[in-house]
Amino acid sequence: MNPLSIPLMPGCPWYQAHMLYPPNVDWCEQKVCSIFMTPFNTLTNLAFMLLGLYIWSQMKKSPSKILRFFGIAMYTVGFTSLIYHASLNFYTQVLDFIGMYMFCVLLIMCNRSRGPVEGRTWPAPPRTFYRFWIWVLGITVLTTVSGKLIPHFPIQIFVLLLIFEIIRTEFKKTAPSRKFFWMSFASLVVAATFSALDAARILCFSENHFFQGHGMWHVFSAIALYFSFRHIRQFENELY
Numbered sequence: 001m002n003p004l005s006i007p008l009m010p011g012c013p014w015y016q017a018h019m020l021y022p023p024n025v026d027w028c029e030q031k032v033c034s035i036f037m038t039p040f041n042t043l044t045n046l047a048f049m050l051l052g053l054y055i056w057s058q059m060k061k062s063p064s065k066i067l068r069f070f071g072i073a074m075y076t077v078g079f080t081s082l083i084y085h086a087s088l089n090f091y092t093q094v095l096d097f098i099g100m101y102m103f104c105v106l107l108i109m110c111n112r113s114r115g116p117v118e119g120r121t122w123p124a125p126p127r128t129f130y131r132f133w134i135w136v137l138g139i140t141v142l143t144t145v146s147g148k149l150i151p152h153f154p155i156q157i158f159v160l161l162l163i164f165e166i167i168r169t170e171f172k173k174t175a176p177s178r179k180f181f182w183m184s185f186a187s188l189v190v191a192a193t194f195s196a197l198d199a200a201r202i203l204c205f206s207e208n209h210f211f212q213g214h215g216m217w218h219v220f221s222a223i224a225l226y227f228s229f230r231h232i233r234q235f236e237n238e239l240y
Contacts, residue, residue: 008033017089024090024147024155027214028204035086040208042085044215047222048078055229064239066110066128070229073102077225081218094144097155098136103225104162105135110232111169113239119173163188176234184227191220 008015012033029038036042056071080099084092109132112122123131139158146153170181197203198213205211232239 007031008037013037014087014089017087017091021090023084023088023093024152025199027212028198028201028206029209029212029214030206031088032209037088038085038212040210040212040215041218042082044212044218045078045082045085047219048081048225049075051222051226052076052078055226059233062236064236065125066106066113066239067233067236069106069129070232073099073106074222074225074229077103078218078222090147093155094140094147097143097159098140100159101136101139101162104159104166105132105139107166107228107232108135108162108169110235110239111166111173114173114235115238175231178231180227180231184224184231187220187224187227191217191224194220 008018008031010016013035014037015033018031018037027038027041029041031037032039052071052073052075054071055074056068059067059071062068077099080092080095084096086092109122109128113120113128122128139162143155143158147155175181194203194213195217198217203213
C-alpha cells in the first residue's frame with residue numbers, strides 16, 4: 001500500500017515525537033505515515049538547498065568570508081526546514097528556526113558591516129562571527145524557553161522582529177541600487193500570502209501532496225533569499 005494513503009497512527013515514523021511534543025502551528029497538508037510526514041511541505045525545501053549550493057559555488061573564491069557564508073546559510077535554512085516538516089515536532093521546529101535565524105542575522109550583519117569604516121556597527125574580525133553566533137544562539141534559547149513556558153506563545157514573532165531589523169538597518173545605509181532588495185521584498189510578500197492563506201485554511205487542499213500554500217512559501221521564500229544575496233553582493237568590497 002502507498003504510505004501516502006495511510007493516515008498518521010501509532011507505529012508510523014515520528015508519531016510519538018509529534019504527539020508528545022507538537023509544534024505550535026498546524027499547516028494544511030494532511031499528515032501521512034511516511035518518513036516525510038508532510039511530503040510537499042518537506043520536499044519544497046529543496047529550493048533553498050539547491051539555490052544555496054548555487055550561491056556557494058559562485059562565492060567560494062570570494063575574498064569576503066561573509067559572502068562565502070551565504071550559500072551555507074541558505075542551504076541550512078532548507079535542510080533544517082526539511083527535517084522539521086518531515087517530523088513535525090516542537091524540537092525540530094526549533095531547529096527550523098535556527099536556520100531562519102542564521103540567514104536573518106547574516107543579513108543584519110551585512111547591513112551593519114557596510115559603508116565607511118566609521119559607520120560600521122558590527123565588530124571586525126576575529127569577532128565578526130563570534131557576534132553572529134551569539135545572536136543566533138541567544139534568539140534560539142529565547143524561542144525554546146518562550147515556546148515551552150508560555151502556552152500558545154507565537155514564536156514566529158522572533159522571525160518577524162528580525163525582518164523588521166533587516167529593513168531598518170538596510171535603510172540606514174546607502175546603496176547604489178535596491179533593485180534586488182525590492183525583488184526580494186516582493187517575493188517575500190507573495191510567500192507570506194501563500195503561508196497565511198494556508199494557516200487560515202482559505203487555501204487548503206489537505207490531501208493534495210503536489211500543492212500546498214505553505215510549500216509555496218518555501219519556494220517564494222527561497223527566491224526572496226536569493227534576491228537578498230544578489231542585493232548584498234554589490235557590497236562585496238565593503239564587507240570584511
